[in-house]
Amino acid sequence: xxxxxxxxxxxxxxxxxxxxxxxxxxxxxxxxxxxxxxxxxxxxxxxxxxxxxxxxxxxxxxxxxxxxxxxxxxxxxxxxxxxxxxxxxxxxxxxxxxxxxxxxxxxxxxxxxxxxxxxxxxxxxxxxxxxxxxxxxxxxxxxxxxxxxxxxxxxxxxxxxxxxxxxxxxxxxxxxxxxxxxxxxxxxxxxxxxxxxxxxxxxxxxxxxxxxxxxxxxxxxxxxxxxxxxxxxxxxxxxxxxxxxxxxxxxxxxxxxxxxxxxxxxxxxxxxxxxxxxxxxxxxxxxxxxxxxxxxxxxxxxxxxx
Amino acid sequence: xxxxxxxxxxxxxxxxxxxxxxxxxxxxxxxxxxxxxxxxxxxxxxxxxxxxxxxxxxxxxxxxxxxxxxxxxxxxxxxxxxxxxxxxxxxxxxxxxxxxxxxxxxxxxxxxxxxxxxxxxxxxxxxxxxxxxxxxxxxxxxxxxxxxxxxxxxxxxxxxxxxxxxxxxxxxxxxxxxxxxxxxxxxxxxxxxxxxxxxxxxxxxxxxxxxxxxxxxxxxxxxxxxxxxxxxxxxxxxxxxxxxxxxxxxxxxxxxxxxxxxxxxxxxxxxxxxxxxxxxxxxxxxxxxxx
Amino acid sequence: xxxxxxxxxxxxxxxxxxxxxxxxxxxxxxxxxxxxxxxxxxxxxxxxxxxxxxxxxxxxxxxxxxxxxxxxxxxxxxxxxxxxxxxxxxxxxxxxxxxxxxxxxxxxxxxxxxxxxxxxxxxxxxxxxxxxxxxxxxxxxxxxxxxxxxxxxxxxxxxxxxxxxxxxxxxxxxxxxxxxxxxxxxxxxxxxxxxxxxxxxxxxxxxxxxxxxxxxxxxxxxxxxxxxxxxxxxxx
Numbered sequence: 001x002x003x004x005x006x007x008x009x010x011x012x013x014x015x016x017x018x019x020x021x022x023x024x025x026x027x028x029x030x031x032x033x034x035x036x037x038x039x040x041x042x043x044x045x046x047x048x049x050x051x052x053x054x055x056x057x058x059x060x061x062x063x064x065x066x067x068x069x070x071x072x073x074x075x076x077x078x079x080x081x082x083x084x085x086x087x088x089x090x091x092x093x094x095x096x097x098x099x100x101x102x103x104x105x106x107x108x109x110x111x112x113x114x115x116x117x118x119x120x121x122x123x124x125x126x127x128x129x130x131x132x133x134x135x136x137x138x139x140x141x142x143x144x145x146x147x148x149x150x151x152x153x154x155x156x157x158x159x160x161x162x163x164x165x166x167x168x169x170x171x172x173x174x175x176x177x178x179x180x181x182x183x184x185x186x187x188x189x190x191x192x193x194x195x196x197x198x199x200x201x202x203x204x205x206x207x208x209x210x211x212x213x214x215x216x217x218x219x220x221x222x223x224x225x226x227x228x229x230x231x232x233x234x235x236x237x238x239x240x241x242x243x244x245x246x247x248x249x250x251x252x253x254x255x256x257x258x259x260x261x262x263x264x265x266x267x268x269x270x271x272x273x274x275x276x277x278x279x280x281x282x283x284x285x286x287x288x289x290x291x292x293x294x295x296x297x298x299x300x301x302x303x304x305x306x
Numbered sequence: 307x308x309x310x311x312x313x314x315x316x317x318x319x320x321x322x323x324x325x326x327x328x329x330x331x332x333x334x335x336x337x338x339x340x341x342x343x344x345x346x347x348x349x350x351x352x353x354x355x356x357x358x359x360x361x362x363x364x365x366x367x368x369x370x371x372x373x374x375x376x377x378x379x380x381x382x383x384x385x386x387x388x389x390x391x392x393x394x395x396x397x398x399x400x401x402x403x404x405x406x407x408x409x410x411x412x413x414x415x416x417x418x419x420x421x422x423x424x425x426x427x428x429x430x431x432x433x434x435x436x437x438x439x440x441x442x443x444x445x446x447x448x449x450x451x452x453x454x455x456x457x458x459x460x461x462x463x464x465x466x467x468x469x470x471x472x473x474x475x476x477x478x479x480x481x482x483x484x485x486x487x488x489x490x491x492x493x494x495x496x497x498x499x500x501x502x503x504x505x506x507x508x509x510x511x512x513x514x515x516x517x518x519x520x521x522x523x524x525x526x527x528x529x530x531x532x533x534x535x536x537x538x539x540x541x542x543x544x545x546x547x548x549x550x551x552x553x554x555x556x557x558x559x560x561x562x563x564x565x566x567x568x569x570x571x572x573x574x575x576x577x578x579x580x581x582x583x584x585x586x587x588x589x590x591x592x593x594x595x596x597x
Numbered sequence: 598x599x600x601x602x603x604x605x606x607x608x609x610x611x612x613x614x615x616x617x618x619x620x621x622x623x624x625x626x627x628x629x630x631x632x633x634x635x636x637x638x639x640x641x642x643x644x645x646x647x648x649x650x651x652x653x654x655x656x657x658x659x660x661x662x663x664x665x666x667x668x669x670x671x672x673x674x675x676x677x678x679x680x681x682x683x684x685x686x687x688x689x690x691x692x693x694x695x696x697x698x699x700x701x702x703x704x705x706x707x708x709x710x711x712x713x714x715x716x717x718x719x720x721x722x723x724x725x726x727x728x729x730x731x732x733x734x735x736x737x738x739x740x741x742x743x744x745x746x747x748x749x750x751x752x753x754x755x756x757x758x759x760x761x762x763x764x765x766x767x768x769x770x771x772x773x774x775x776x777x778x779x780x781x782x783x784x785x786x787x788x789x790x791x792x793x794x795x796x797x798x799x800x801x802x803x804x805x806x807x808x809x810x811x812x813x814x815x816x817x818x819x820x821x822x823x824x825x826x827x828x829x830x831x832x833x
Contacts, residue, residue, distance in 0.1 A: 281413025
């Protein structure tokens with residue numbers, strides 16, 4: 001990263017690091033949520049922004065991580081941090097099981113199969129009541145201070161940024177992009193698209209897995225309907241598309257902007273909020289398919305790796 | 307928990323399933339047409355079905371209109387809605403990567419279903435017009451299912467006659483088989499796109515009306531039907547419209563049997579696994595279609 | 598067995614629904630020469646390319662490269678065996694830069710890849726545009742980029758699908774001399790082409806495909822005077 005980027009990034013990171021000591025609980029809570037959205041948008045970007053394989057059920061990995069952590073904490077007495085990290089393992093395992101067959105499907109067929117994935121995971125969670133508490137869910141004891149969660153969730157978002165940066169500036173990332181641009185040509189040139197897609201998918205599932213794990217600790221009560229909502233998938237898709245799919249900072253930009261808007265304007269009316277997200281999706285696809293950063297890249301000839 | 311599964315129960319499941327399957331077939335036909343002609347996966351198809359359902363419901367609840375009669379209104383109404391969506395939104399992504407249309411129609415469906423939620427609340431509604439069942443030997447045949455099946459069958463037959471016997475219908479089939487060739491032959495494909503989307507939306511709307519009689523409707527119901535329609539298309543083979551019919555019946559029967567033997571939740575899981583296996587093993591469908 | 602043949606297609610067929618695109622087709626290529634595959638539209642030339650490169654599976658027959666059977670392999674593995682191709686409709690990666698289009702397919706480490714990529718860009722005279730998004734290049738420039746991209750993987754057998762289509766005279770001459778250079782390096786080239794002048798000038802041997810079947814094969818002078826070839830193109 002060049003000096004300009006560091007000059008902006010360091011103060012922001014420093015500011016975020018000390019923020020919990022100076023601001024209200026409300027702001028801390030809001031920032032934790034924003035960190036979560038950043039991590040989710042970044043994860044969706046890794047699979048869908050880069051390879052073009054639209055994952056419509058990505059919240060399934062988030063929910064899997066949440067339930068893994070909650071079960072480990074409440075039933076096995078694990079520490080929440082380790083439990084959340086394990087959430088990434090179960091999420092990645094799920095991605096491996098689903099991804100191995102489904103990624104062979106061409107683009108639109110993959111998207112539809114992912115649409116069903118979320119519903120299936122939710123149904124399974126409800127079914128295995130003994131483990132997951134079924135419809136009533138799992139409750140954890142409240143935390144005395146949420147600062148550790150603030151730094152943890154921030155850490156996930158930051159990790160997501162570094163992973164995205166590393167991928168996009170590497171040849172691995174170039175190859176993922178070639179899948180999006182023209183998978184057939186990529187294969188003809190010797191790129192093992194099947195394996196690469198799977199790696200990207202696994203990485204893109206591990207991140208929400210950890211985020212879900214921290215989320216479970218943060219909200220202290222999870223149950224199937226609230227943990228696997230379609231709205232979460234929609235939100236992370238909109239945030240990524242809005243900011244700029246396939247870019248490094250696009251998901252962060254989109255997640256931050258829309259998280260602020262969400263908090264200020266729309267959380268009062270849930271359905272209007274969702275309807276507006278639908279309208280934003282339509283707007284972005286028709287008029288701004290490459291997002292804000294995509295427009296800037298074309299207009300001002302910015303490099304691909306921003 | 308094990309229950310005694312008798313032959314009668316199985317037959318019951320099959321019959322009930324077939325009756326529902328006719329409806330699935332009709333709805334899936336619409337989605338198959340859009341996919342065939344424009345290579346667009348219309349995720350909003352289920353939402354259009356929902357709107358059709360509410361049309362029938364409100365005409366019944368407010369004006370006491372016979373819900374089967376209201377289909378005459380919901381078809382053209384949803385035809386126009388579909389044509390509008392196609393003209394101003396979907397037409398812009400025909401030819402773009404298929405995923406653009408997927409996400410676009412997804413956005414439209416989110417918008418519409420939430421507006422419906424705001425307007426009509428999330429309560430389940432159904433049209434209590436036909437109730438009860440009669441006995442056919444040992445099998446209980448549900449009246450609403452039987453009548454809606456007949457309507458679905460009739461409308462599907464009409465649709466097929468339209469596709470096979472009329473000039474426009476043949477143009478639609480030609481476009482779906484080979485778009486460039488159709489253009490070369492003088493077919494105005496943009497007009498065909500519009501008509502196809504309208505026709506499919508009309509079919510979805512009518513389907514929704516029938517669902518309101520047979521089951522119940524609520525704003526978020528669309529996704530389920532999109533998934534089912536997609537499953538049907540995959541079963542029957544993309545581009546194979548007759549196959550979609552068969553696929554619908556198969557889905558209905560499978561659903562009928564699994565809900566008998568397992569919980570409703572698990573039957574969803576079964577449907578999903580079925581879909582994935584099918585896509586992997588025979589992506590051209592059981593009866594063979596295009597890729 | 599392999600003799601002096603780098604590619605052998607033996608009795609290969611491909612059906613799409615009721616249509617037979619390729620019907621018991623056979624051909625053999627000797628290394629280090631330029632071959633052309635011609636035939637009227639719809640005769641199955643691109644399908645044959647797709648079968649060789651693994652994009653489509655053969656319904657009958659087999660394909661052998663350097664004596665090894667390749668028709669069951671996935672496309673990327675076939676590519677690694679030493680086969681490269683270009684496409685009838687240009688398939689560059691539009692949102693990658695010109696340079697990145699070459700880097701993404703390279704199989705060497707980063708440093709040597711960059712050097713080789715820049716070399717190839719200079720060779721096709723696109724080095725000034727290395728930072729430009731490939732989607733913004735002109736048609737002819739994209740054709741050259743695709744050509745450079747296939748050279749990047751250093752294949753022994755190169756399949757070119759209509760390399761001259763829509764290309765202006767100057768560019769075409771550069772392309773043709775580049776193809777002759779490849780032969781001088783010992784590579785084998787198989788070209789699908791409609792431009793007869795290019796075909797007659799370049800090739801040592803021509804294969805004629807009609808309705809999925811191999812109609813004739815031989816040196817340009819033989820093909821030029823073959824009655825059946827005339828009929829296939831122009832009817833009786």
